[in-house]
Amino acid sequence: MLYALAQQAALSIQLTRLAEEAKQAAVFQERSYIATEVHDTLAQDFAGVLMQLQAFTALNPLDSNQAQIHFTRAQDLCKRGLVEARRSVWCLQQDSDQYSHLLGLVQHFTEQLSVSSPMPIHFESQGEPYPINPEFGRHLLRIVQESLANAIRHANAHAIQVQLLYASEQIAIEIQDDGCGFDSQNPPPSGFGLQGMQQRASLIGAQLTIISQPGRGTAIMVNLPIA
Known part of the structure; x- marks a missing residue:
């Protein structure tokens, strides 16, 4: 015994x-x-x-x-x-526990980035925010960061728009720029970190959608279902 x-x-x-x-x-x-x-x-x-x-x-x-x-x-x-x-x-x-509060992190990050960004970054949110799994929040924030970095480095945009939506059944994020765009069906060899964003979305059960055309800007949307 x-x-x-x-x-x-x-x-x-x-x-x-x-x-x-x-x-x-x-x-x-x-x-x-x-x-x-x-x-x-x-x-x-x-x-x-x-x-x-x-x-x-x-x-x-x-x-x-x-x-x-x-x-x-x-x-x-x-x-x-x-x-x-x-x-x-x-x-x-960032402390890992802070990732539960996605709204504050995304808002703070976009404000900080706007200070040194060559183009304005506009942020808006809709819905009543609620805490989420910190791991989910971490991956969502990284997707936002990578999307913004891509827009600043490659898009030659005049402005970037970030939208965060809290709904009872999902959290939705959209990052949109008015830059040069690219063929989303045939992305550039460098990938602009798109594969990494797709992997992060898959890890948390989210859906990542990329809409872009040459000369028409880019929109990156991620939807995380909430059980």
Whole structure:
């Protein structure tokens, strides 16, 4: 009897340890993903800044039009790099329990991003907000962040609209821009992170829909059924 109890206690301890290790592995994986993303985006953007500034200094001072073009491009790349840095740092600062309150997170993030974004980001919500599973909230927030990052980096948009709807049977989010768009049936090789967003949606049982046409902007919609 004592042996059985000891075995049960040992098993319980082992399961607790494995659960904690799994949690730590998930945190490490998420932070590794963010670190990789920061490295890729910031390295590319600031390498581009360096090239533009080098071209700027090499130009004949009389060629003011070309100089201004390179200087403007460098400014744009700096703005994009700053957006990425703030987004990634903000992600690392969030407590897991805060993901239950999606409205506050999305609203705060869009406001912070608007400060350094080259185009305005408008946010609005409908319905009475309610807490959700923190894991669901985390993935939904990441989808919003990736959608906004794509719009800022690739869309050449004049404005971005974010809408969050709370209904009794679902939570719906739409991120829409008026940028260059793309063929959603034949997305670019880079994918703009679309596969990652689809994977996040699938993990929580949500449906992700992407509507885009060249020259007509892009709309990304995610619907999470609420049991």
